[in-house]
Amino acid sequence: MPEGKFCNRTPVNTQEDLDALLADKGGKQYYEEMEALDVDVPKLAASLKNTCKSRTSTWLEMCAHCGLCADSCFLYLVNDRDPKQVPAYKIQSTLGEMVKKNGEVDNAFMREAMEVAWSKCTCCNRCGQYCPYGIDMGVMFSYLRGLLHSQGFVPWELKIGAGMHRVFKAQMNVTDEDWTETCDWMAEEAQDEWPGLEIPIDKENADIMYTVNAREPKHYPEDISEAAILFHVAGENWTVPSSGWEQTSLSMFAGDWEACTMQVKHVYAAIDRLNPKRCVGTECGHAHRATVIEGPYWAGRPDGLPPKPYMHYVEWLAEALRLGKIKIDPAKRIKQLVTLQDSCNYIRNHGLKEITREIVSYIVEPGYFVEMSPNKEHNYCCGGGGGFNGIGRFRKQRNRALMMKRDQILATGAKLVLAPCHNCWDAIRDLEEEFKIGIKWSFLKPLVVGMMIVPEHLKPKEEEE
Amino acid sequence: MYQIITGPLLWLTFVVFVAGLAWRVVTYIKGLDWKLDRVAYGTQTAYGVRGAVRSIAAWIVPFGSQGWKVKPIFTILFFVFHIGIVVTPLFLLGHAVILNTRFGLGWPTLPMCIADTLTVGMLCAGVFIAVRRVALPEVRIITSLYDYTLLVITMAPFVTGFMAVHQLGGDYKFWLYAHILTGELMLLAVPFTKLFHVVGFFLSRGQLGMDYGIKRGGMKGTNMAW
Numbered sequence: 173m174p175e176g177k178f179c180n181r182t183p184v185n186t187q188e189d190l191d192a193l194l195a196d197k198g199g200k201q202y203y204e205e206m207e208a209l210d211v212d213v214p215k216l217a218a219s220l221k222n223t224c225k226s227r228t229s230t231w232l233e234m235c236a237h238c239g240l241c242a243d244s245c246f247l248y249l250v251n252d253r254d255p256k257q258v259p260a261y262k263i264q265s266t267l268g269e270m271v272k273k274n275g276e277v278d279n280a281f282m283r284e285a286m287e288v289a290w291s292k293c294t295c296c297n298r299c300g301q302y303c304p305y306g307i308d309m310g311v312m313f314s315y316l317r318g319l320l321h322s323q324g325f326v327p328w329e330l331k332i333g334a335g336m337h338r339v340f341k342a343q344m345n346v347t348d349e350d351w352t353e354t355c356d357w358m359a360e361e362a363q364d365e366w367p368g369l370e371i372p373i374d375k376e377n378a379d380i381m382y383t384v385n386a387r388e389p390k391h392y393p394e395d396i397s398e399a400a401i402l403f404h405v406a407g408e409n410w411t412v413p414s415s416g417w418e419q420t421s422l423s424m425f426a427g428d429w430e431a432c433t434m435q436v437k438h439v440y441a442a443i444d445r446l447n448p449k450r451c452v453g454t455e456c457g458h459a460h461r462a463t464v465i466e467g468p469y470w471a472g473r474p475d476g477l478p479p480k481p482y483m484h485y486v487e488w489l490a491e492a493l494r495l496g497k498i499k500i501d502p503a504k505r506i507k508q509l510v511t512l513q514d515s516c517n518y519i520r521n522h523g524l525k526e527i528t529r530e531i532v533s534y535i536v537e538p539g540y541f542v543e544m545s546p547n548k549e550h551n552y553c554c555g556g557g558g559g560f561n562g563i564g565r566f567r568k569q570r571n572r573a574l575m576m577k578r579d580q581i582l583a584t585g586a587k588l589v590l591a592p593c594h595n596c597w598d599a600i601r602d603l604e605e606e607f608k609i610g611i612k613w614s615f616l617k618p619l620v621v622g623m624m625i626v627p628e629h630l631k632p633k634e635e636e637e
Numbered sequence: 638m639y640q641i642i643t644g645p646l647l648w649l650t651f652v653v654f655v656a657g658l659a660w661r662v663v664t665y666i667k668g669l670d671w672k673l674d675r676v677a678y679g680t681q682t683a684y685g686v687r688g689a690v691r692s693i694a695a696w697i698v699p700f701g702s703q704g705w706k707v708k709p710i711f712t713i714l715f716f717v718f719h720i721g722i723v724v725t726p727l728f729l730l731g732h733a734v735i736l737n738t739r740f741g742l743g744w745p746t747l748p749m750c751i752a753d754t755l756t757v758g759m760l761c762a763g764v765f766i767a768v769r770r771v772a773l774p775e776v777r778i779i780t781s782l783y784d785y786t787l788l789v790i791t792m793a794p795f796v797t798g799f800m801a802v803h804q805l806g807g808d809y810k811f812w813l814y815a816h817i818l819t820g821e822l823m824l825l826a827v828p829f830t831k832l833f834h835v836v837g838f839f840l841s842r843g844q845l846g847m848d849y850g851i852k853r854g855g856m857k858g859t860n861m862a863w
Binding site: 230242524 | 664665666667668669670671672673674675676677679680681692696703704707708711715770773774775776777778779780781784831833834837838840841842844845846848849851852853854855856857858859861862863
């Protein structure tokens with residue numbers, strides 16, 4: 173069979189197709205069709221010719237097979253040092269073979285490559301740090317994902333996820349109406365306790381344009397209200413766009429570069445429309461990666477920067493605490509052992525390691541913060557990065573991958589984990605569910621809301637008798 | 638025979654070596670693509686150069702990077718091997734004499750005992766590196782015949798040179814010719830095999846350094862702790 177009804181080389185572009193694909197529960201038919209999906213060899217060879225340039229081909233050719241990357245990979249370590257989990261082996265046996273054969277590969281090869289690309293690498297990029305040549309296999313796996321996606325060999329959930337971005341410009345089928353209604357609802361709910369609080373939509377020339385992860389309006393609307401409270405208390409002139417508010421990109425996990433470009437351009441269009449001084453994104457790692465780090469390149473911006481300065485939430489929060497816009501009540505600081513999860517996407521891959529620790533210095537009583545080991549840019553992935561959390565087919569492998577973070581957390585003795593990243597937060601929640609080690613985990617927003625000093629003039633007025 | 642292998646063949650070797658590596662450098666740089674690589678090489682060059690220098694420096698110095706620090710034994714083997722390869726032939730007395738008699742060049746030289754130590758050290762390290770390829774499962778799985786061939790090509794001029802210098806193994810002329818030919822073979826192999834890492838290391842390490850120096854935190858003022 174050349175192409176299946178669900179499993180094919182065409183991405184999802186309409187709501188109809190999206191609904192049909194979603195109706196195929198668990199991708200049962202999808203994966204059956206995949207077993208018979210043909211490889212379009214001329215197309216694959218052409219893609220390689222056009223995109224496998226000197227950086228990638230040198231990485232593949234020059235690898236000295238020294239094996240120093242093995243210990244850098246947490247998946248190698250948690251899988252009992254299985255040699256098949258050595259990063260160099262993983263990439264050479266997939267992308268390396270594909271390049272050597274100039275795309276002359278078969279269906280079985282592609283399905284195996286899909287399994288390796290999405291269940292044996294989270295694109296955390298740690299191996300590149302430990303390779304003498306700086307061969308970044310995370311970057312290469314991301315590239316391989318793009319090639320696999322273009323041939324239809326992509327996990328079911330991620331084809332849906334990328335389709336969501338194409339159809340709704342947001343994951344989890346959250347529409348612009350859902351979004352603005354949620355903002356209005358959250359503002360209204362908060363106003364009892366916070367008179368004067370607003371969530372201004374589409375305000376032009378504000379100081380800050382705030383963007384989120386679609387799961388906040390979908391599942392965690394209180395996150396939006398906490399963000400609003402913190403902006404309100406800090407006295408920020410801020411806004412959210414009615415469209416272009418969704419900062420995440422499951423298409424990045426899927427390797428659907430066209431959808432990545434569409435999604436990030438949509439956010440940048442909101443920036444152009446509203447002309448804020450700068451942008452702030454929520455506590456999410458991959459959203460930041462997609463919109464701020466990689467996004468400018470997808471959008472074709474030669475300076476490699478978003479149209480306006482674009483901060484991760486931790487940067488804004490650290491600044492607000494540093495400048496005293498938000499003051500912490502010393503009595504309410506965290507007084508239990510607490511550790512911090514460094515998100516690969518903005519710590520290793522955007523250098524914000526000291527910013528999160530600055531926040532810790534304001535909100536944790538001295539003596540109670542314990543670093544994980546290793547930490548900062550050398551930290552291990554949470555175990556669920558790069559789309560791993562969301563793929564049902566690889567749930568068993570993902571659960572095993574969580575063991576590294578579990579052991580790192582246990583070694584700190586901390587019972588609370590700060591996790592300013594949606595993906596890490598999910599992985600840590602799942603590891604607690606899976607292994608029951610008795611920890612709690614939290615974003616920064618709810619903690620800061622609970623421990624800040626509320627200025628008198630922002631408190632609700634006592635009703636007159 | 639001697640005339641040919643130290644005359645035209647030697648010159649041919651040098652030309653191929655230098656031109657081949659130059660070709661490697663040029664094609665690598667020409668093949669960099671800011672959009673595909675997602676690194677703004679052209680517009681954020683100063684950040685990029687800074688990142689490249691930091692990245693190379695961390696890895697060219699023994700124990701300069703985290704990667705070296707966590708693997709002390711391999712790191713020692715690695716540097717003994719590479720220092721032996723680079724330093725010995727460049728500053729060997731015998732080579733300097735040739736430079737002097739042919740071109741009248743004065744050239745700094747190493748005392749023989751140091752050259753010997755470097756050579757023996759390099760050969761021992763090479764043997765350990767080969768043993769490591771067999772002994773460690775994580776290295777064995779990625780090792781192929783090609784890797785051993787390169788080790789042989791790299792070590793051969795040092796074995797033969799050592800034999801010739803110390804007049805071991807009887808036939809001096811044999812070892813001398815073998816040394817010259819294996820030396821030429823190694824130099825010829827460099828541009829066409831993985832040995833092109835002679836320049837490739839700097840290019841590739843530099844490239845990832847640029848990536849970090851520009852996109853992955855360098856422009857935030859953060860220094861990657863390699």
